[in-house]
Amino acid sequence: MATKDDGSVVVELATSHPGFADAVYRQRRNAIAALALGHTPGDPIPTAEYTDEEHQVWALVTKELAVKHRKYAVREFLDATGRLGLPQDRIPQLQEVGDLLEPLTGFRYLPAAGLVPLREFYGVLADGLFHSTQYIRHHSVPLYTPEPDVVHEVIGHANTLASPRFAALYRAAGRAARQVETDAALEFVSKVFWFTLEFGVMREDGEPRAYGAGILSSYGEIEEFRGMDIRPLDLAAMGTTHYDITKYQEVLFEAASFDHLEDTVGAFWDTCDDDTVARLLAASSV
Numbered sequence: 001m002a003t004k005d006d007g008s009v010v011v012e013l014a015t016s017h018p019g020f021a022d023a024v025y026r027q028r029r030n031a032i033a034a035l036a037l038g039h040t041p042g043d044p045i046p047t048a049e050y051t052d053e054e055h056q057v058w059a060l061v062t063k064e065l066a067v068k069h070r071k072y073a074v075r076e077f078l079d080a081t082g083r084l085g086l087p088q089d090r091i092p093q094l095q096e097v098g099d100l101l102e103p104l105t106g107f108r109y110l111p112a113a114g115l116v117p118l119r120e121f122y123g124v125l126a127d128g129l130f131h132s133t134q135y136i137r138h139h140s141v142p143l144y145t146p147e148p149d150v151v152h153e154v155i156g157h158a159n160t161l162a163s164p165r166f167a168a169l170y171r172a173a174g175r176a177a178r179q180v181e182t183d184a185a186l187e188f189v190s191k192v193f194w195f196t197l198e199f200g201v202m203r204e205d206g207e208p209r210a211y212g213a214g215i216l217s218s219y220g221e222i223e224e225f226r227g228m229d230i231r232p233l234d235l236a237a238m239g240t241t242h243y244d245i246t247k248y249q250e251v252l253f254e255a256a257s258f259d260h261l262e263d264t265v266g267a268f269w270d271t272c273d274d275d276t277v278a279r280l281l282a283a284s285s286v
């Protein structure tokens with residue numbers, strides 16, 4: 001993403017991006033990124049303009065994912081989804097998402113033009129704020145996106161954030177990001193987040209179910225995760241395992257129960273500092 005001399009914003013898309021050759025889509029992406037850059041926290045979030053085709057993408061993905069969720073998502077997520085009540089036939093504005101969430105768990109959304117620096121992204125989770133992209137994937141491939149779009153941010157994360165238990169874990173991750181000072185410790189904290197709140201799996205009724213927003217918002221990955229290399233929760237392993245965001249996650253970590261997730265990962269985030277992380281890093285390298 002780049003801001004030009006005249007103040008206009010240009011979002012870079014790879015040549016392989018489904019919207020690369022669509023000038024109208026690219027113009028909308030630029031306009032939506034500019035909205036986020038111009039937003040001041042505390043002000044209402046500017047309204048993003050979506051086309052009818054884009055609303056139809058949302059409706060289709062919502063319908064298809066709901067079927068998968070009933071099959072593969074943890075109960076806590078399904079219950080939270082019911083309480084949040086996102087619109088099913090149109091893309092909600094981020095302002096509206098915050099209005100639905102706040103009475104449930106206190107969380108609100110902030111618009112993000114692009115990648116937010118780790119310390120900022122995680123840090124404000126402690127304040128009940130979630131940075132979110134506002135654009136939606138290209139309508140030519142409704143069930144695929146090469147980057148996190150509003151489907152991921154809202155269907156994946158907002159539904160999870162509607163659960164008080166999950167919201168408490170997000171806040172704990174935010175506090176952890178503020179407790180650590182070194183970049184190495186921050187990266188460790190963010191990797192534990194990646195392997196839990198983005199791609200976490202939990203044992204329920206004797207089988208692995210998904211609670212990570214990355215799995216729950218991916219039409220393809222949610223069908224595949226049970227065939228991956230699923231390992232028990234392990235802080236040192238999660239904090240050091242390499243991942244590639246452009247591919248399905250091949251290694252996943254499974255909590256034995258919600259209590260297990262809270263007692264292990266929640267407790268780690270609640271208490272960690274640079275020394276805790278240094279000890280885990282040292283233990284994982286022997």
Ligand SMILES: [Fe+2]
Nearest residue numbers: 148198213214
């Ligand atoms: Fe995410």
